[in-house]
Amino acid sequence: MAAHRCGFLPPLFILCALSVLTVTWTQETIPLGSHRAAAADSKPTDTKSVAQTTEQLAVEQRQWEATEVEEATSAAAAVSKQDNSSPEDVVQTSTPKPKDEFQEELVVRPLHSGDIYASFQFRTLWQTDFTRERKVSHYGLFPKSLGQVISKFSVRELHISFTQGYWRTMQWGQPFLSSPPGAELWVWFQDTVTDVDGTWKELANVLSGIFCASLNFIDSTNTVQPTASFKPLGIGNVTDHRFLRYATLPREIVCTENLTPWKKLLPCGTKAGLAVLLKSEKLFHSSFYSQAVHIRPVCQDWQCKTASWELRQTLNVVFDLHNSGQGKREWSLFKMFSRTLTEACPLASTSKIYIDVTDNPEGEQFELSPATALLSQAVVLGDRRTFSVYDLTQQITFGTVRSLNVLMRWKSSEGDMLRPLLHAERYVAGYGLQTGEIHTLMYNNHPYRSFPVLLLDSVPWYLRMYIHTLTVTSKGKDNKPSYIHYQPSKDRVRPHLLEMLVQLPPNSVTEVTVEFERALLKWTEYTPDPNHGFYVGSSVISSLVPSLVALDTNSTWQRPLFSTFFPCKEESSYFVRVYTEPLLVNLPTPDFSMPYNVICLTCTVVAVGYGSLYNLLTRTFQIEEPSPGLAKRP
């Protein structure tokens, strides 16, 4: 309004014919000109505005009021008429190039155990110049809350995952994107950040609010700075690990309250597209549930001249054959999610469902309905897989019933699974509450090739690791790690960090053991249920595993989302990250009513001692003379 009064001409008006311009100009200034202009006007207008203010007061008692920008009916009408005729409001013929992009996809993979694995990926690209420091920021498809977090905390990359349950690699094979049980957060900051620890703490608190999670428990005692295991996944060559922070909360319980804010980040919400399937009562009735948010800068095109932010929201869920499937090997979208699909998200540029049919080339294992002619091949985790594709942007996919319910009905349950090449597990050995031993087993199931793995272990300070007892053996022989980074813990300040580069011989088990001593905690440091035990986060094993088929290293633009997360630099090997089980360790636990008992007991002892001393000091003692009467009696 003010801008109008001051005589600024919006550039769009230049387009208008001069006559139209003058007419609209005078007319528009009237409604926008507020009372001051009105005062100069004729009297009726003035009284009208008074009447309006009184009326407005009446409305205001209900907290709402009509904005009093309007003054004259005719002027407003003229304005709206003008709007219709002016060229800028008219339907555009040419679609402008979209600034943001949104893609969604669902991959369904039948597992050999009879369970079914569904993996959602939503990808939002935000084309913005994020190196520029500006106060104004405008968001289209990208969620504002995360955008503000990125710009306020100068985040370069942010990866956060919430997982309920443990991924059983030996039964289910490798997931598309693995995550440890509980919550995991790792962040690369820009190199302009000076106080990384302070920013990290504040960021964790803000994310805790956004995702309704207990990320505020992330502090220096569970944060580490890995030197080699976590490299930036997006573009950028900052690899100075001073700007990296990694923390896990293995105790975190993931439930609906974490899913709701995650769904809110999607541009279509749960109103349209694949996200309508995300019903929490079904998702949390499963063997494994994991949701994640990954933000990183990526190239806009294959030349990589400009960068844009990529937000990947992934959700992985494994439905149990007996629990969710009632023991019948027959899976459908409705059975999994109690919903069917009717439309794609109108904002999505691609919206697809992939069904893994690699083990079912001729349809001899299971029958897929409705049948689709679309097949796609992709190299995932070093293996060439075949997928049936349903493209939701095509109306024909939904058929005559206008609803898509993909159904898989098994005919036979034969066939065996390819053993995953890399697999790991971990346990605590030992007895008593004083010492123990952590065993980490890493399996290389490749028949003839050895490959190196990076093992990262972050152990809380209350397990005092004896690093001199560290042994790495494979096939009964000592296996000397080629790189060891060890940062000892400080009590109540920071955890142990152990990183090793170990070469795994072909077809072998490599065992890493280290002894530890359990520390006694202060009585306020115990959790509310101390007898449950204390969690130790999963070990992280990152590796480049030799691929069975040659990988395509160049264009990743047209490939399905699930196969493009980790950047692929070599043809012969692919990156994989494996998490072990978290450990549950019992610490010596005191009786918590003890302090009061101790106080009472001490006080009693003091009181007894004090009482006798007092008597001794203040009383006089005398010899009882035998009374003369008694003496005389005999």
Next chain:
Amino acid sequence: MGRWSHSQLSMDEGHVTHGGTVTLSNALCSHSQTEMATTEVERRRGQLAALSIAAVVIIVGVPLWWRTTETYRAWLPVSQIKEFATLQLLLSVDVEVVFSRGTVSPEQQKKVPMTQTQDEEHRVDENTALKYRYEIRYRTATIMEEDALKQPTASDADLSLHALSENPCGSLVVYVIPESSSLLSEDVDVYIGQKRTAILRLGAQMRVGRTLEQLLAHLEPRIKKILHMMSFSHTDITAALSDRVRLAPGNRENIVDSMRAFKSSPGYEITFSLLNPDPKSHRLHWDIESAVETYVQPLLTKLAPIANFSIDSQTLYYAMLGVNPRFDISRSSYTLNAESLAHVINPVEARLGSNAASSNPVLNFLLYVPDALHSPLHILDRKKQAVHSNAFHSPRWGGIMVYNVNDVYGPEAVLPVDININMAKVMGVFLAQLRLLLGVQSSSPPPGFVVASCSSTGLADWELDRLMWSRSVENVATATTTITSLAQLLDQIGNIVINDNIAEQVSSAVTSLQLAVAELEAGNLGFALQYSKEAILASERAFFDPSLLHLLYFPDDQKFAIYIPLFLPMCVPILLSLIKIASDARQKRREKQAKKD
């Protein structure tokens, strides 16, 4: 002690009585005079021992226990805080009255007083008093100013006057022109310029035969009127004091006005949200970036002394209103009633998202494009008339505008339709709402006043001054209430820990408050606002410091409960022996009395 017990033990052959205290009857110890003397000595020694133990416990033990279990409380400037309980605010404005040629005769010119101070006192309630001081300086116009006033129109004159001098923040210049001047049109007496100047025309009755006193008396009420318009009026200031003072129910209008605007805060977040409930039919494009740049940014740059602003925008899809609009056949459109507007926002607000990066208040501006099935949508006011701007605002929250697009495309259009939103129209509404919500008051000028249309910034300097006056007073009022209630709270609850940093914040708040009040008295508006902002920040930080809560839930009775097993067995013997000694002494005195008798 050892020696004594030895001698005792060596003496006795029978058993040692341990039971009763030393009340020896004469009959028992009559047989030996020396033994009686020893017992008497013993008795005295026992009493002395009991007394000294009691003394040690009282002089050393109790203070030691008290000191070790006491909470840390840093020193607070309590007496200075108590002074703020009664607030005396003095606001002083510098006004320069410039007489142009033809308004005063040369003889009168010499007699014109240099300065004149007028005080106006108001008592708002028993603890708050306001005093306005107008320092009016009179002078005659310089030649350059005379030239400037010869311009054909008032706005031109205004512009050329600005070029001559720059007035400090908070001050005013009133140019008095003769009645015959053609600068202002017939029915206009006062012209209020873009900056801090006003042009006042003398009334007709002042033309001939006036004395200087008459002239000044004639000018005074008019200058007051200009002052109320351009710097502050009593109603503004009392509205700004609403945090401190409970307004009488009669002042309903003021309350409504003051409740609409956001509370004073060091920063605001402005969020523009485009709500598109129907992305299948409408593909909306809004050029918010350039719209913000051209319309909103100039205003905010001008408002920079008041607060920091940050702007962002977002687009929300499938965002539904909370009310189903009704179809009105007579209007052939969907309508939303004024009564139902209160329910509109709740479901939308859940998706707006709070600002993760700051805790400043958020001003929300929503542009709602109704879905194709519910178009067009009109808002009805309480008289069932369509609101022409199709917008409404909610006090201290933001505004919503409904933007109908159904007439842009015909029924044969291929969905989704690309639609460019006319940002000039939208921003006009949003800016009006923004001004209201920020408290830039556009109270209607009294008759005979003309207000200059403002410059490209969208805000005249005097409007900014007006806002700064009320904001400074509001900040001072809020900070004083915060600080006094904090002091009161800390005084009432004894076991709150007061750390040094809180004491520091409180002290700095008090200092800033004193400075702000002093600057208001001196009429330095800019500094006053600056100090009042610092005061409010420091006082809020002290008030909301989490360390104040730490020991609040560890009350005294629990402390005593823990120590009772120690205190009870220790204190009972001491008390008993003290009572004993007292009763002995009394008995002895009575015996002495009896002997005397």
